Amino acid sequence: MGHDTAEWVFVGVVIAILVYVGVDSWVVQKEVEEVPADAEIIKVTAQQWFWSFEHADGTKEISTLHLKKGHAYNFEIYSKDVMHSFNIPDWVVFEDAVPGHVNHAWFAPDQTGEFPIQCREYCGLLHYNMRGSLIVEDDKS
Amino acid sequence: MVLELKKPRPVWQIMFSTHHTDVGLLYTITGLAFLFMGGVLAMMIRTHLFFPGQNVLISDSVTFNRIFTVHGLTMLFLFALPVANGIGNYLVPLMVRYKDMAYPKLNAIAFWMNPIGGALLWLGFSDTSWVSYAPYSVIRAPGPAADMMIFGLKILGISSILSSINFIVTILKCKHPDLPLRRVPLFAWSMMTVSLMTLVAMPSYAAALIMLLTDRLGVSGFFNPTAGGDPIAYLHLFWFTFHPEVYIFLLPSIGMMYEIIPRFARKPLYSQGSGVFAFVMLGLIGFASWGHHMYSTGMDFTTKVVFMIGTLAAVPASGMHVFNFLATMWGGRIRFAAPMKFAVGGIALFFSAGAGGVLNSAMPLDFISHGTYWVVGHMHLFLTGTIAFGFVGMIYYMFPLITGRMYSEKLANIHFVGMLWGSVQVFFTQHLLGLEGMPRRVYDYPAEYTSWTQLNQIATIGAWILGASFVAFLINLIYYSAKGKEANMDDPFGIGGKYYYPYQAKNPHHVGY
Ligand code: HEM
Ligand SMILES: [Cu+2]
Ligand SMILES: [Cu+2]
Numbered sequence: 076m077g078h079d080t081a082e083w084v085f086v087g088v089v090i091a092i093l094v095y096v097g098v099d100s101w102v103v104q105k106e107v108e109e110v111p112a113d114a115e116i117i118k119v120t121a122q123q124w125f126w127s128f129e130h131a132d133g134t135k136e137i138s139t140l141h142l143k144k145g146h147a148y149n150f151e152i153y154s155k156d157v158m159h160s161f162n163i164p165d166w167v168v169f170e171d172a173v174p175g176h177v178n179h180a181w182f183a184p185d186q187t188g189e190f191p192i193q194c195r196e197y198c199g200l201l202h203y204n205m206r207g208s209l210i211v212e213d214d215k216s
Numbered sequence: 217m218v219l220e221l222k223k224p225r226p227v228w229q230i231m232f233s234t235h236h237t238d239v240g241l242l243y244t245i246t247g248l249a250f251l252f253m254g255g256v257l258a259m260m261i262r263t264h265l266f267f268p269g270q271n272v273l274i275s276d277s278v279t280f281n282r283i284f285t286v287h288g289l290t291m292l293f294l295f296a297l298p299v300a301n302g303i304g305n306y307l308v309p310l311m312v313r314y315k316d317m318a319y320p321k322l323n324a325i326a327f328w329m330n331p332i333g334g335a336l337l338w339l340g341f342s343d344t345s346w347v348s349y350a351p352y353s354v355i356r357a358p359g360p361a362a363d364m365m366i367f368g369l370k371i372l373g374i375s376s377i378l379s380s381i382n383f384i385v386t387i388l389k390c391k392h393p394d395l396p397l398r399r400v401p402l403f404a405w406s407m408m409t410v411s412l413m414t415l416v417a418m419p420s421y422a423a424a425l426i427m428l429l430t431d432r433l434g435v436s437g438f439f440n441p442t443a444g445g446d447p448i449a450y451l452h453l454f455w456f457t458f459h460p461e462v463y464i465f466l467l468p469s470i471g472m473m474y475e476i477i478p479r480f481a482r483k484p485l486y487s488q489g490s491g492v493f494a495f496v497m498l499g500l501i502g503f504a505s506w507g508h509h510m511y512s513t514g515m516d517f518t519t520k521v522v523f524m525i526g527t528l529a530a531v532p533a534s535g536m537h538v539f540n541f542l543a544t545m546w547g548g549r550i551r552f553a554a555p556m557k558f559a560v561g562g563i564a565l566f567f568s569a570g571a572g573g574v575l576n577s578a579m580p581l582d583f584i585s586h587g588t589y590w591v592v593g594h595m596h597l598f599l600t601g602t603i604a605f606g607f608v609g610m611i612y613y614m615f616p617l618i619t620g621r622m623y624s625e626k627l628a629n630i631h632f633v634g635m636l637w638g639s640v641q642v643f644f645t646q647h648l649l650g651l652e653g654m655p656r657r658v659y660d661y662p663a664e665y666t667s668w669t670q671l672n673q674i675a676t677i678g679a680w681i682l683g684a685s686f687v688a689f690l691i692n693l694i695y696y697s698a699k700g701k702e703a704n705m706d707d708p709f710g711i712g713g714k715y716y717y718p719y720q721a722k723n724p725h726h727v728g729y
Contacts (some may be wrong), residue, residue, distance in 0.1 A: 082490065082539055093528040093574065100578040105578055108517055119546040123356075129446060158447060160512065160587055164653030169583045171513045173448060174351060175441030178514040191662075192260040195587035195655045197345045199356055200277055203658035 110181045112150040114149035117142075121152070121172035124201035126192060140192065143214040145181040160196035163209055171196055184211040195208035234320035237303045239327050243289075243302030244611070247295050250694070253603075254290035254485050255574025255683060257283050262642070262679035265672050269664040272675050275657035281343040282361070284657060288346030288366070290467065291599060293372045294334045297672050299469035299607050303329075304407040306614070307475075308383060311404040311715065312391035317382050326382065329375035333368040336353060340364025345657060346457075350439030350448070350450040354431040366429050372420050380411035402491045406471025407496040410464040413502065417464070421457035424450055449511055455506035463502045463530075466598060467495060470566075474557045476609055477541050480556035481548030482711060494540070497533040505530060511582050520579050527577035534570050534621055545608025553709040554628035558609030561636045565601030565643075569594065572647065590650025593643045600682075601639050606637070615692075616703035623692040623700060631692070634685025646670050 117140070120128035128136045142148060147165050154172035161180065162169045171182040194205035230238045262286055263345075264274045274280045305323065317323045326332055342365035344353045351631045353362055387408045391400060400408075428450070430436040437443020437449040478485040485491070507515065507523030515523075541563050550556065555650050585591060615623050649671045654661060661668050 079542070082487070082536070085539045086536065087531050089532050093531055096574055096682060097525060097528050097579050099579055100524060104517065104520070104579040107583075157356055158349050162587070162653075168510055168585060169586070173513060174445060176448065176514055191653075193653075193655055197281075197349070197352070197657040199343075199352060200281070202281075203655075203660050205688070208663070 079165055089199050106192040110149055110179070111183065114181050114183075116170040117148050117150050117192050119150045119152045119172070120155060120207075121161060121194070121198075123157065123199055124194070124205040126161070126194075126205070126207045138192075140207065140208065140209050142184060142211050144184055144187050144211050147181060148180060149181040152178040152180065158196050159194045159198045159205065162193050163190055164193070165190045166209075169195065175212035187213055188212045211215035222272070226584070230678040231384065234273060234316075236309045236317045236323065237306040238324050239320075240302045240304070240306030241318075242327055243298045243305055245302075246327075246334075247265075247298035247302055248611075250290050250294035250298070250334060252686070253667065254287050254295060255686060257287035257290070257317070257682045259679060261287065262586055262676040265661075266676045268661050268669055268672075274659075278343060280659040280666075281345070281548070281657070282341045284402050285342050285365075286337060287338050287343075289369075290334075292346065293369065294337070296599065296607075297372070297376060297716050298330055300465075301376075301392070301473065302411075303610055304383060304403075304468065305613070306618075308386060308404045308607065309390075309708045310405050311401045312387055313395060314390040314392065318385040318390050319382050322381050325492075326375045326378040329371050329378075333370075333372035333375065333593065335403060336364045336368030336371070338616070347454060348428065349454075349559055350428065350445075350447040354440050355442075357432075357635055359432070363429065363432065365427050366432075370422070370425050373418055373425070376414055377418055380414040383407050383411040384415075385609045398488070398492060400486075402474035402488065402495070403468070403471035404472075405492055405495050405643040409499040410467050413460050413464050413499050416503065417457045417460040419457075422451045424457075425451035426451075448510075451507070451510050451513060453588060455509045456503075459506040460502045462595075462598070463498050465603055467498065469562065469603040469610075471608035472606045472613075473537075473541060473562060476555045476559040477544050477614055478707070479488055480551045480559075480711065482551065482717045483548040485545055486543035487547075489646050490536055490540055494536040497536075501526065501530040506575050508582070510580055512586055524577055524579055528574065531570065531574060534566075538567055540568075549640070551709060551711050552582065553612075553711075554632065555609045555613035557629075557632045558605045558612065558635075561632065562605030562609065565597050565605065565636075565639060567602065568644075571602055573596065585650050588650035589646045589654045589656050592656050593646030593650060596643045596646070597639075601643060605635070612692075614698070616705065616708035619697040619700070620698035620703055620705070621697060622708060623696045623701045627688040627692050627696075631685045631688040634681050634688070636680025639678075640687060642682060643678075645675040645678060646686055649675065657702030 115131050121125045125138055128140045140189045150161065150168065152172045153168055154174045156172070157176060159172040160169065161172055168180050168182050170178045173180065188211055190209045190211070191212065192207035192209050194202055200204065233239070242678050260273050264280065266272060274283065279320040303587045305317060342355045342357065344362055344365065345698060348365070387400065387404055391397070411542040427436065427438040430439050431438055431445070439445045439447050441447065450511040474485065476490060504526030505523055507519060511520050533670055576591070576594060612623060614627055649668065652667055652671065654668050661672070663669065
């Protein structure tokens with residue numbers, strides 16, 4: 076029946092779109108998760124309700140993180156209490172901080188400036204105010 | 217035979233009845249009462265977010281957190297499930313031509329667990345968010361609120377298992393021998409699908425709730441890392457129940473649209489077979505995608521890919537429903553009475569919601585949308601845009617059947633326009649807020665992000681329009697069920713020709729394959 080053909084065509088088109096979305100996501104995600112070998116480790120620790128950071132050389136910062144343009148950074152994300160989610164929206168850095176687990180996210184800023192850091196997993200009373208900032212500076216060395 | 221309200225009866229006769237139409241009414245009325253209560257909370261949340269940095273309505277974040285938690289719990293467990301069960305109770309026995317539900321007493325017990333569970337949720341007023349992620353819900357959430365929520369949800373979970381058993385037995389065992397299963401109307405098919413899904417899905421959350429409780433009491437440490445447990449285990453147990461559960465919320469409303477659309481398009485359904493197939497497919501594949509809520513928990517690449525494929529695989533089945541509706545309406549002489557308006561509006565929003573869902577399931581895009589207002593917009597396009605639209609349409613549709621009177625078409629029109637306009641304005645705007653990076657579940661946001669302020673204000677105005685439209689609904693429900701014009705019971709909607717009630721055996725609208 077002509078009717079049935081229409082439905083098959085419709086389902087075929089839907090499946091084709093889904094296959095495209097799936098394959099494209101696979102390719103992009105694969106690329107995104109390829110961490111550069113020279114990425115510097117930054118330890119990020121979440122706790123109610125602020126962020127602390129530790130650079131590879133041992134310097135510590137609270138709430139504000141200073142990084143250098145043109146370097147790759149690999150965040151090692153910890154939580155001391157409940158679940159949080161480490162997020163720098165402008166750089167699509169996003170990964171949960173789960174107590175008892177170590178998670179990773181990396182990026183390589185190619186632009187200087189100040190960017191917000193926020194928590195994107197509900198973590199209680201001051202979740203809305205668990206904010207910080209990332210300052211990307213020119214590498215003078 | 218079904219005109220419950222035509223002959224006034226004392227309220228307790230309905231309350232202590234075990235007859236399926238009475239229990240159905242109780243479910244529906246309770247569900248609607250909770251819809252209005254949950255709606256008030258939603259209006260408070262949106263109004264509060266109109267201005268950044270100000271204490272409009274809600275002056276501290278604990279209260280705000282409690283409000284969005286109870287809003288979510290109410291709409292899902294005390295509105296969406298009970299109304300589906302109510303309409304199911306009312307119509308399923310009629311559709312399978314049996315005198316009642318298979319186990320009438322069990323049915324009444326399952327209903328009465330709802331007000332009890334609801335009271336626990338509302339009196340506790342927990343702040344855990346509806347997902348109650350561990351370890352927050354274990355080590356930080358204040359009692360007794362969180363414990364009351366656990367008990368409340370436990371009771372509601374048992375209730376939904378009991379009513380599922382009842383629907384399955386009623387449909388499979390009690391249907392009239394002359395009625396082959398494949399010809400059972402699609403609304404009953406949708407109730408059977410979600411009942412079977414409930415039996416498979418619910419136990420994992422039921423276990424998780426007990427584990428939460430013993431963890432909170434300190435006698436176990438399943439989800440508590442300081443006691444050697446793992447919060448990720450909670451997420452798996454939770455989403456194994458709740459991804460399938462989103463289809464359990466959805467499918468009854470799709471089933472209702474299958475009742476409404478052919479009738480008002482004055483054409484037989486395009487394909488009964490395709491509808492049955494799509495229900496069963498969703499019921500199976502719905503279990504293969506729970507991990508899409510957990511992409512950012514540190515899941516490895518391969519696992520993410522598996523869950524993405526599982527999620528995408530469920531989409532064609534949803535698409536088949538849309539096709540079935542459109543093909544049924546195609547070339548029909550459509551009568552746009554209230555039920556049809558809501559059904560068609562619901563289909564349009566269902567389609568947009570599904571398109572957004574596909575974007576969520578794409579792994580890289582989910583790292584942009586997860587945990588933001590995008591997800592809030594996504595789920596509300598389903599929960600309000602599709603489910604509430606289907607329910608409201610169905611309630612208008614059953615209005616003359618239950619009350620013997622007509623609602624006011626003018627008020628229904630105001631309700632429809634306000635609800636559609638409001639839904640589009642608030643939920644599409646929430647998608648944009650998500651793209652701007654605004655996290656969900658926040659009491660306040662920085663005033664320096666002017667785009668956040670603007671979008672929040674647009675969303676809030678949309679929510680007010682949506683909320684206001686429900687005043688029209690309320691007047692229709694209360695005033696017109698008592699004082700409305702007597703309905704022409706042969707053709708209440710002026711469709712022309714003989715009007716077939718949903719349950720009528722020779723209903724030509726059910727044949728179409
Ligand atoms: C085409 C079908 C659908 C697809 C592809 C889909 C996909 C998704 C994905 C990938 C997420 C995760 C988003 C995130 O948190 O990052 C999500 C969240 C959600 N979806 Fe859907 N979805 C679909 C249908 C539905 C339906 C029918 C409902 C409800 C009736 C629903 C309700 C929800 C809810 C409540 C959440 C968020 C839960 C939370 O975190 O609080 N979805 N959906
Ligand atoms: Cu947080
Ligand atoms: Cu899901």
